Structures are given as C-alpha cells and as structure tokens.
Amino acid sequence: MFLAHLHYQRPFDVVQLHVEAHRSYLETLYASGKLIVSGPKMDKSGGIILFATTDRQEVEAIISKDPYYTLDLATYEVIEFNPVKYDAKFADLYL
Template identity: 40%
Template sequence: MFIILLNYIKPIKAVEAVIPAHLDYLEHYYQQDKFVLSGRKNPRTGGVILCQASDKDEVWAIIAEDPFYLEQVADYDVLEFLPTKAAAVLTRYLV
C-alpha cells in the first residue's frame, strides 16, 4: 500500500484548470481498484491518494499519467506502508 502526497507547485488557478482531467484520471484508477481514497489537503496545498500497487515502480507509472504531473502543477512524494490493522470495511487491504 502506498500514500501518494501531492504538493502544488503552481498557483491554485493553474491547478484548477487541470482539475477536470485530474478527476477523470482518478476515476480511471478507482475503476482499476488501484486507488482506495483520495482528497485535497487542508489547507489546500495539495492532495493525498491511498494507492494499492505491487511496487513503487507501478506507483510512479500511475503518477506519470496524472494530468497534474503532466502539466507540472504538482510534485509528488510516495510512502510505502504495510497495513496490519484496519476498520472492518477496509480489512481487504491488510497484508
């Protein structure tokens, strides 16, 4: 399991111009069962995506398709973790 942290590197107006394409990207990976949760940071400085992937290379390949990445409005940090405890609705993600 991976946490993808996005940090906006352009003004919010530039980010907002890419949001429709970014939402389509998110939906695609939710349909692929790769994304589990996502949302914006508060304050609005970026976002967070919880991603299930086989390894960091797969995560970076997924990130490479993000319109935020392609339009260079955000940079990314990827953290890997091994979930061992979860709420009942999330137990399928445990290792």
C-alpha cells in the same frame, strides 16, 4: 501499501484549471481498482492519494500519467507503509 502526498507547484487557481482532467484520470484508476481514496488537502496546498497496490513501480507508472504530474503542477511524495492495524472492513484492500 502506498500513499502519495501531492504538493502543488503552481498557484491554486492554476491547478484548478486542470482539476477535471486530474479527476477524470483518477476515475479510470478507481474503475480498475487501483485507488482507495483521494482528495485535496483542506489548506489547498496539495492532495493525498491512497493506492490499492503493493507495487512501487505501478505507483510510479500511475503518477507519471497524472495530468498534475505531466503538466508540472504538483510533486509527489510517495510514502510506503505497512498497515499492521486497520478496521476489519478494509481487510480486502491489498493489505
């Protein structure tokens, strides 16, 4: 499973100018079943995306089309992990 930790590279007010394009892109990914959860960090320094895939190349392809990436607004720290413990209601989420 993959988690991306986004780190904003521009001031928050600049990032906010593009938040609708970013969220619209994420909506297409939710509709295709590629994302589990996403959202900004409370300190406004970046965000988190949890992917519903076990394919790193797919994660990298998804990131490469994100407006935050294409506009150089954020860097993405991709973290692969093995979810060995989880609530049973999440068992079908590509675990």
